[in-house]
Amino acid sequence: MKHDLGDLSSRPEYQLPDAPLPMPTQVLEQARRRSWFGHLRSLWVLLAVRD
Amino acid sequence: MDSAAANRMRLLGASAGISLLATWLFIQFSTPGGFNAVDGLRVVLVAVSAFWLSWGALLGVAGLFYRPQGTGHMPLSPPLGRCAVVVPIYNEDPVATFSRIAAMSAGLSRLGLHKQFDFVVLSDTTSLDVAREEVVWFDRLAQEAKAKGHFFYRRRENNTGRKSGNIEDFIKRSGAAYAYAVILDADSLMSAETLVLLARRMDADPRLGLLQTVPKIIGARTFFGRAIQFSASYYSSIFARGIALVQGEQGPFWGHNAIVRMAAFAGNCGLPRLSGKPPFGGLILSHDYVEAALLARAGWKVQVDPEIGGSFEEGPENIIEYAKRDRRWCQGNLQHGRLLGAPGLHWWNRFTFLQGIMAYLGSPVWLGFLGASIISEAMPRTSYITFSQQLASSIAAWCLVGLITSLLVMPKLLIIAWGAVTGENEKFGGTRAVFFSAITEIVFSSLIAPITLLMQTRSVFQVLFGIDGGWPATSRDERSLSLKQAWEASSWIVMTGALVLATAMALAPYLIVWLLPVIIPMGLSPFLIAYSSMVSDGRDGLLLMTAEEYSVAPAIDARDHVRNTWRNAYLEQGARS
Numbered sequence: 001m002k003h004d005l006g007d008l009s010s011r012p013e014y015q016l017p018d019a020p021l022p023m024p025t026q027v028l029e030q031a032r033r034r035s036w037f038g039h040l041r042s043l044w045v046l047l048a049v050r051d
Numbered sequence: 052m053d054s055a056a057a058n059r060m061r062l063l064g065a066s067a068g069i070s071l072l073a074t075w076l077f078i079q080f081s082t083p084g085g086f087n088a089v090d091g092l093r094v095v096l097v098a099v100s101a102f103w104l105s106w107g108a109l110l111g112v113a114g115l116f117y118r119p120q121g122t123g124h125m126p127l128s129p130p131l132g133r134c135a136v137v138v139p140i141y142n143e144d145p146v147a148t149f150s151r152i153a154a155m156s157a158g159l160s161r162l163g164l165h166k167q168f169d170f171v172v173l174s175d176t177t178s179l180d181v182a183r184e185e186v187v188w189f190d191r192l193a194q195e196a197k198a199k200g201h202f203f204y205r206r207r208e209n210n211t212g213r214k215s216g217n218i219e220d221f222i223k224r225s226g227a228a229y230a231y232a233v234i235l236d237a238d239s240l241m242s243a244e245t246l247v248l249l250a251r252r253m254d255a256d257p258r259l260g261l262l263q264t265v266p267k268i269i270g271a272r273t274f275f276g277r278a279i280q281f282s283a284s285y286y287s288s289i290f291a292r293g294i295a296l297v298q299g300e301q302g303p304f305w306g307h308n309a310i311v312r313m314a315a316f317a318g319n320c321g322l323p324r325l326s327g328k329p330p331f332g333g334l335i336l337s338h339d340y341v342e343a344a345l346l347a348r349a350g351w352k353v354q355v356d357p358e359i360g361g362s363f364e365e366g367p368e369n370i371i372e373y374a375k376r377d378r379r380w381c382q383g384n385l386q387h388g389r390l391l392g393a394p395g396l397h398w399w400n401r402f403t404f405l406q407g408i409m410a411y412l413g414s415p416v417w418l419g420f421l422g423a424s425i426i427s428e429a430m431p432r433t434s435y436i437t438f439s440q441q442l443a444s445s446i447a448a449w450c451l452v453g454l455i456t457s458l459l460v461m462p463k464l465l466i467i468a469w470g471a472v473t474g475e476n477e478k479f480g481g482t483r484a485v486f487f488s489a490i491t492e493i494v495f496s497s498l499i500a501p502i503t504l505l506m507q508t509r510s511v512f513q514v515l516f517g518i519d520g521g522w523p524a525t526s527r528d529e530r531s532l533s534l535k536q537a538w539e540a541s542s543w544i545v546m547t548g549a550l551v552l553a554t555a556m557a558l559a560p561y562l563i564v565w566l567l568p569v570i571i572p573m574g575l576s577p578f579l580i581a582y583s584s585m586v587s588d589g590r591d592g593l594l595l596m597t598a599e600e601y602s603v604a605p606a607i608d609a610r611d612h613v614r615n616t617w618r619n620a621y622l623e624q625g626a627r628s
Binding site for chain 2: 013014016018020022024026027
């Protein structure tokens, strides 16, 4: 069945109301913590610098 | 400690107690003859399984003794806040979807309360043919409705964020125009009275961020669909009362057939993309549980009310459609493992995430137990076991079987007995009809349990190995499956059953009798899948009839009338052209 399709975007009565509402993105992940390897590496660099 | 907190502790404590009992019985059963590492693993698996099985069963039993107070009917007056009834759609049948909207709109017009409600269709449809049909039928819907000017349609070319992104896009464009939004699925239907009641409940409680109804499944035609429909219709209210007993202010959100406070939802439910790749990173698939947790985190009340009727949805009509939906939910729930440590969440919401995760990990746990049992039987034991040890072991085994069976079946039998005492069974055709329907459903669900067990286990391993299942479009109207289709979907289950049988014969032949309830359904899975997908009215034998079929809600009648009128007009026009 074929229709002569008018685009609904040309029908203002069907357009969503223009009433924006902010929707901020929430935080669900903790800030990245250093792994034990990262700590070891920092210690190594510190010791190397001291030497 | 408030009552919800106390109830939580009671039910968790009781579940832990039953789990300990089951674990002790299993140790009594398995200790004679020696106790090895595999037995140790089996003990852990029994403890974990028994806890979650008990938790589910106790929610049902607790629900029998609890009825939420102060939730009764409110006068059907215009709500204070303007309400958007939001219908996100994705390649659905427009006639089916829009006829539901037409029925809801007609109901509101009949009540004279349509001015406070707008129907908003948010299309993410990717098929151009379906999109064209949406345009035609939406136009017809809006032209025929008495509530002129209350219908809006938006289609996105890019479905960023899928359903949650679809709703977020709407909120960012138009959310400030509404106080509340009733979020529906394409197959959702609500009575006008319920729509008004939800909005009035939001008016009455300024701290209420989300109110969830318990939708009843309607419209099932196949045997599988009708079994699910009966189970949901008959048992879900009682289990939902159990959930309401322990929800406090951190109740559930199931993604549809619920009302949200727009400002609260907008301010607190913007979902991030998780770091890393799918299936554990990226878009949050099961967004509803997360949105509920975020609302609770911000101090809003989130609650389910099992006493609100007039809320309906449709369910899968065959095991394959059920498995596709389940695959999506499996990935979504396992992804919640990333959020167990999310900052600021209430511990009850973390427990709810864990509950959802275990609903899926439970299957591999059971399968692991079966596998470990076969291996354990094959391992060397102490050669001499006394008669009294053997007797004690047998008694413990039978007690354990009795305990597990009771957890599975007793809540349902208690609900039937409760229905006989309170008269609730009359809505379902009387206690005799309910009893036979319940037995039929229990037997059928026991037969297909090994099939769903394997399908869920496969889903879990697919997710754990990083295979993204995504979000396949639901074929809401696909019903019957041929034996060929069923074989293609389940040949691996048949082979798994054969492998289990062969392994048991080789390693532990005396276990085969215990494994037959699992092996036989696996072997028959193509037949079970195909024949349960055949259309079955059930009315002749009054089997699996629901209250909604005995007493059809006006909204359902109205939906049927519109849908049939539109389909007949479509066929006539097609015949003329």
